Amino acid sequence: MKECKICIIGFGAVGQGVAQAISLKKDIIKDKYNTNLKVVAVADSSSSVVSQKGLDEELLVETKELNGNLKDYPEHSGKLTGMEILETVDYDCLIEATPTNIKNGEPARSLTLKAFDDGKDVVTSNKGHLALNFKELMDAADKNNVDFKFEATVGGAMPIINFVEETLSSCEIESIIGILNGTTNYILSRMTSEGSSYINTLNESQELGIAETDPTQDVEGIDAACKTVILANAILGIDATYSDVEVEGISKITSEAINLAKKEGYLIKLIGEVSQDALKVSPRLVKQGSAYDLNGTLNMATVKTDLAGDVTVVGKGAGSLETASAMITDLINIIKNK
Amino acid sequence: MKECKICIIGFGAVGQGVAQAISLKKDIIKDKYNTNLKVVAVADSSSSVVSQKGLDEELLVETKELNGNLKDYPEHSGKLTGMEILETVDYDCLIEATPTNIKNGEPARSLTLKAFDDGKDVVTSNKGHLALNFKELMDAADKNNVDFKFEATVGGAMPIINFVEETLSSCEIESIIGILNGTTNYILSRMTSEGSSYINTLNESQELGIAETDPTQDVEGIDAACKTVILANAILGIDATYSDVEVEGISKITSEAINLAKKEGYLIKLIGEVSQDALKVSPRLVKQGSAYDLNGTLNMATVKTDLAGDVTVVGKGAGSLETASAMITDLINIIKNK
Numbered sequence: 197m198k199e200c201k202i203c204i205i206g207f208g209a210v211g212q213g214v215a216q217a218i219s220l221k222k223d224i225i226k227d228k229y230n231t232n233l234k235v236v237a238v239a240d241s242s243s244s245v246v247s248q249k250g251l252d253e254e255l256l257v258e259t260k261e262l263n264g265n266l267k268d269y270p271e272h273s274g275k276l277t278g279m280e281i282l283e284t285v286d287y288d289c290l291i292e293a294t295p296t297n298i299k300n301g302e303p304a305r306s307l308t309l310k311a312f313d314d315g316k317d318v319v320t321s322n323k324g325h326l327a328l329n330f331k332e333l334m335d336a337a338d339k340n341n342v343d344f345k346f347e348a349t350v351g352g353a354m355p356i357i358n359f360v361e362e363t364l365s366s367c368e369i370e371s372i373i374g375i376l377n378g379t380t381n382y383i384l385s386r387m388t389s390e391g392s393s394y395i396n397t398l399n400e401s402q403e404l405g406i407a408e409t410d411p412t413q414d415v416e417g418i419d420a421a422c423k424t425v426i427l428a429n430a431i432l433g434i435d436a437t438y439s440d441v442e443v444e445g446i447s448k449i450t451s452e453a454i455n456l457a458k459k460e461g462y463l464i465k466l467i468g469e470v471s472q473d474a475l476k477v478s479p480r481l482v483k484q485g486s487a488y489d490l491n492g493t494l495n496m497a498t499v500k501t502d503l504a505g506d507v508t509v510v511g512k513g514a515g516s517l518e519t520a521s522a523m524i525t526d527l528i529n530i531i532k533n534k
Numbered sequence: 535m536k537e538c539k540i541c542i543i544g545f546g547a548v549g550q551g552v553a554q555a556i557s558l559k560k561d562i563i564k565d566k567y568n569t570n571l572k573v574v575a576v577a578d579s580s581s582s583v584v585s586q587k588g589l590d591e592e593l594l595v596e597t598k599e600l601n602g603n604l605k606d607y608p609e610h611s612g613k614l615t616g617m618e619i620l621e622t623v624d625y626d627c628l629i630e631a632t633p634t635n636i637k638n639g640e641p642a643r644s645l646t647l648k649a650f651d652d653g654k655d656v657v658t659s660n661k662g663h664l665a666l667n668f669k670e671l672m673d674a675a676d677k678n679n680v681d682f683k684f685e686a687t688v689g690g691a692m693p694i695i696n697f698v699e700e701t702l703s704s705c706e707i708e709s710i711i712g713i714l715n716g717t718t719n720y721i722l723s724r725m726t727s728e729g730s731s732y733i734n735t736l737n738e739s740q741e742l743g744i745a746e747t748d749p750t751q752d753v754e755g756i757d758a759a760c761k762t763v764i765l766a767n768a769i770l771g772i773d774a775t776y777s778d779v780e781v782e783g784i785s786k787i788t789s790e791a792i793n794l795a796k797k798e799g800y801l802i803k804l805i806g807e808v809s810q811d812a813l814k815v816s817p818r819l820v821k822q823g824s825a826y827d828l829n830g831t832l833n834m835a836t837v838k839t840d841l842a843g844d845v846t847v848v849g850k851g852a853g854s855l856e857t858a859s860a861m862i863t864d865l866i867n868i869i870k871n872k
Contacts, residue, residue: 217841221704347701353842355701362700363685363693366559366862485827487848503555503859504691510825510846521841524704 198231200531201248203285205278205307206293207240207266210321210348212257213520214291219253221524231531237276237285238266244276245269246285278303282310289530291523292320298418298438301325305333312336312344319526321348321519327422327438330429343533345526346430350423351376351495353518354511358525360431360499367501369431371471374497375490376423378513379407379414380446380466384479385491387454388463394449406493416445417466417477424468428475442476449479457481463489536569538869539586541623543616543645544631545578545604548659548686550595551858552629557591559862569869575614575623576604582614583607584623616641620648627868629861630658636756636776639663643671650674650682657864659686659857665760665776668767681871683864684768688761689714689833691856692849696863698769698837705839707769709809712835713828714761716851717745717752718784718804722817723829725792726801732787744831754783755804755815762806762813770808780814787817795819801827 202218204211215235222233234250243266245251251271259269266272282290290311294304305325309332311318318337320326325333326349337344347357360369375381379401386397398415401407413419421441428434446466457464462481465488469476482488487508490496495513498506512518540556542549553573560571572588581604583589589609597607604610620628628649632642643663647670649656656675658664663671664687675682685695698707713719717739724735736753739745751757759779766772784804795802800819803826807814820826825846828834833851836844850856 217704220841224706354845355697358701359693359697362867363696363863364859365866366555366859368562485823489823501859503558503862504856505850505853507692507850508846508848510848512843512845515843518842521702521704521839524841525701528703529700 197226198534199234200231200289200527201234201236201287202289202291203237203281203287204235204291204293205239205281206295207238207260208293208295209516210519210523211238211240211291211293212260213516214293214523215253215256216517217520217524225528225531229528229531236287237281239276239278239281240265242275243267244273244281245271246273246276246281247271248286278307279310282307282314287316289317289319289527292318292322294322296322296324296413296419296422298324298327298413298422301328305329308333309336312340312342315340315342317343317530319345319523319530321523323349323419323422323426327425330425330437331435343530345529346426347526348519348522349426351497351511352378352513352515353521354495354497354509354513355522356427356497356509357430358529359509364499364501364504364507367503370500370502371469372427372431372497372499373467373469375465375488375495376468376497376513377414377417377420377466378493378495379411380420381490381495381513382406382493383415384446384449384454384464384466387449387451388458391451391455393451394447415447417443420466420468420477424470424475424477427470432470432472434472434475436475440475442478444478446479535564536872537572538569538627538865539572539574539625540627540629541575541619541625542573542629542631543577543619544633545576545598546631546633547854548857549576549578549629549631550598551854552631552861553591553594554855555858555862563866563869567866567869569872574625575619577614577616577619578603580613581605582611582619583609584611584614584619585609586624616645617648620645620652625654627655627657627865630656630660632660634660634662634751634760636662636665636751636760639666643667646671647674650678650680653678653680655681655868657683657861657868659861661687661757661760661764665763668763668775669773681868683867684764685864686857686860687764689835689849690716690851690853691859692833692835692847692851693860694765694835694847695768696867697847702837702839702842702845705841708838708840709807710765710769710835710837711805711807713803713826713833714806714835714851715752715755715758715804716831716833717749718758719828719833719851720744720831721753722784722787722792722802722804725787725789726796729789729793731789732785753785755781758804758806758815762808762815765808766813770810772810772813774813778813780816782816784817
């Protein structure tokens, strides 16, 4: 029986989802891949727990839910930072789930580079460092001969990176066009069905917890733009960074514009486009009844290929357990190759 | 540089597509996977060519297109059957593309078992032997420690088998529901948009080459039923065979029924369903605007999972090069593991 010792740095919705998913799946993974998953350290921004014997994933989530931090967990070890954990703990794979930071990619960038330097594999859900420093990170992973997986960064539970790599490996990819942000898709769908204004719909989405208190990253297209950069690098081999994306969000879309489009058989959607010629996120008219005609927080992407024609995937763009499922798939891919 | 010597048995649309795709992709595959693809034998039902030095894929397709057989190809070796080729030729991987036979799965079954016995890998586009003898074939592949890949059998260029295996490996699959036959989807879509009768639309589809001269396998749901059996076995681990499927085709669907559904916001689609409780193909009402609302010959499948929620794929269900692309992806997966 092999063992995979895991550090989870970042214990918000996604980090907790990973702990839950590991708890749900570790027996199956033991049977199927002959590998024992053991969470040996977890850190959020104010607390951390470490145990080389392995932590109880369910208790971690319960403790965090009760108190908002991990201080009441039995093995609570004080306030080690993520970096201090990576410096002191014996582990195999870093699950990096800190919040996306589009200014400088930290702390994800430093944590990831540190893990690579130490010869550890990394699975991340973080878009910031990838959108800013994709090449630096991939080069460091290659140099240290470690695995670096980031399926969860684009589309949450909608497979796209592994999807293209594993199921379309015979094809050249010409472009990827899709709805890459669930929050804005929810807002635009509601504005279309209700005829409501942008501001009222945004407020409603915030009350429902679909939009964040500071919705800037979503509504201004920043989140979708990060995803286009990741797809451009990972799938089309374009050496792009965040500043290369032409970005326009949805905050100037009026209900009048939506109604006008609707009358002519169109919808307004926030569309991300990635090709050798275009790297952009903008509101666009799409036909009612087309593949882009998706409601709610769903994500979709159409991959244009040379041999297989157009192939489309649709899935949940967010959600704690859903995003975690993509990270566990990445983890399984790493384990399988050991 | 590694080498992969290939026999293509069956040289209709799919077999020719594979030859074309190999011609288009062999340089990329050489660079990326350090493997030289070499077609050493090809057979159709009336002719065959063999050359251990390697055949010219473009010339094979041209010869077949001109004459309907391979007799004018320079290395034409007389009329070796597929089985005789497997007995005499030195090869690594069989590309099995003979027509689907739902009576006894032949010649695909015997060819595949022969290849396995000789320790060769097999990539197939053939549904018959899989729908009738899935377990026998998988057991034989396991026993001989060879690879057996069949992505092309379900959905043509719509990835579904590798898709679930590689990109949803963290999830348990609860069910798969989808449109698994392009011809019937075309007929039903046209009946809906034109208000035309079943028989007129079928005739039109035959004139366009979308439906075959004998359309039974498609319109009676047999093709879709084979696919549900393959998905049940390969993805849900259900030991099912063709006779376990409840099958109803579309030949009794009237334009009146379609119009009635349309007025209420519904469409009639031929839906395949695979779960622990159900294995069936039947015409069903689906909502306009739902994921099932797809026109033309497209295929789609919604995979219901425990962690990732519902994930949907859409792609071209048929086409020579499109189906071949799935077989080349399978071939690449085999090469990668060598």
